[in-house]
Amino acid sequence: MTAPQNPVIVLVRPQLGENIGKAARAMLNFGLTEMRLVTPRDGWPNPSAGPAAAGADVVLDQAQVFGSLAEAVADCANVYATTVRKRGVTKPVVTPEQAASEIRTAPGRSAFVFGPERSGLETEDVALARAILTVPINPQFGSLNLAQAVILCAYEWSKHATLVQPTVEELLPPAPQDELEGLIGHFERMLEAKNYFWPQPRAETNRLTLRNLLTKPGWNHLEVRTFRGILTTLERDKRER
Numbered sequence: 001m002t003a004p005q006n007p008v009i010v011l012v013r014p015q016l017g018e019n020i021g022k023a024a025r026a027m028l029n030f031g032l033t034e035m036r037l038v039t040p041r042d043g044w045p046n047p048s049a050g051p052a053a054a055g056a057d058v059v060l061d062q063a064q065v066f067g068s069l070a071e072a073v074a075d076c077a078n079v080y081a082t083t084v085r086k087r088g089v090t091k092p093v094v095t096p097e098q099a100a101s102e103i104r105t106a107p108g109r110s111a112f113v114f115g116p117e118r119s120g121l122e123t124e125d126v127a128l129a130r131a132i133l134t135v136p137i138n139p140q141f142g143s144l145n146l147a148q149a150v151i152l153c154a155y156e157w158s159k160h161a162t163l164v165q166p167t168v169e170e171l172l173p174p175a176p177q178d179e180l181e182g183l184i185g186h187f188e189r190m191l192e193a194k195n196y197f198w199p200q201p202r203a204e205t206n207r208l209t210l211r212n213l214l215t216k217p218g219w220n221h222l223e224v225r226t227f228r229g230i231l232t233t234l235e236r237d238k239r240e241r
Contacts, residue, residue: 006031007103007157008111009150010072012038012125015117021052022147023114024059029151030158035063036072036111069113069125077108081129082149083121084142092131096156099133104160112153117146172220179224184214186231 009027014020014037024035037044044065053060066072073079080099081091094102103110113129115121126132135152137144144152187210188197197203219227 005109006034006161007153008034008036008073008076008109009154010036010038010069010111010113011040011146012069012072012113012121013041013116014146015041017042017046017048018052019117019146020046020063021049021054021056021060022145023150024049024053024056024063026147026151027154028056028059030154031161032154032157033059033062035059037063037065038069038072039067040065041116069128073111073113073128075109076111077130078103078106078110079113079129080111080131080133080153081113081121081126082133082153083115083126084134084137084144091126091129094131094133095135096133096153097159099131099153100156100160103157112150114146114149172222174218175221175224179221180215180219183219183224183227184211186228187214190231190235 009023009032011020011023014023017040020035020037020040027033027035040046044063045060049060050057064072080094099112112133113121113125115125133153135144188207191197191210197206
């Protein structure tokens with residue numbers, strides 16, 4: 001099966017260069033590089049976009065400008081209009097997750113369309129789409145900025161892409177039993193001196209509880225060594241007094 005093409009991100013009448021740059025950054029975070037701009041208010045290129053993109057220059061350098069949304073999505077068979085408002089248009093409504101899943105198997109190019117920062121897409125814009133894309137959101141505060149909206153869609157798409165997972169710190173294996181026995185014995189010697197295991201009828205129960213406590217977490221050898229160092233320091237301080 002042929003790998004699906006990455007969706008296009010279309011910004012309709014974006015108002016601020018900074019927001020275009022932030023949208024580019026959000027795109028590149030999740031492997032999307034094709035941005036299309038429909039009549040940006042302040043023209044293009046915009047000097048404010050670069051700094052806001054924080055290094056996502058490849059997206060800005062390749063961005064294309066169109067005179068209308070129809071031209072921007074002319075080669076796209078699957079167009080999703082993002083909006084949180086009802087626009088009087090009867091179309092299927094999907095979430096970013098559903099849209100990403102559909103795009104993966106749908107033939108033809110796909111596009112996520114985003115409206116101006118202040119007002120969002122107009123009814124005429126939404127009418128060009130095949131489906132409306134929206135997210136469950138607080139009805140008392142349904143305001144997403146442009147980059148936030150882009151990143152929601154880009155992230156859901158990235159779940160189906162082969163992106164590299166950030167490096168996770170390698171976990172050390174649990175310490176061998178003899179190191180744990182040394183730690184337990186160290187604790188017992190110090191606690192014996194303080195009569196912790198008194199009265200005698202409870203001594204065995206207390207020892208067992210201590211052993212369960214120290215063996216449960218699966219300490220690695222560095223953690224065990226640290227514990228031993230702490231105990232040794234406490235013993236030394238006591239002798240030096």
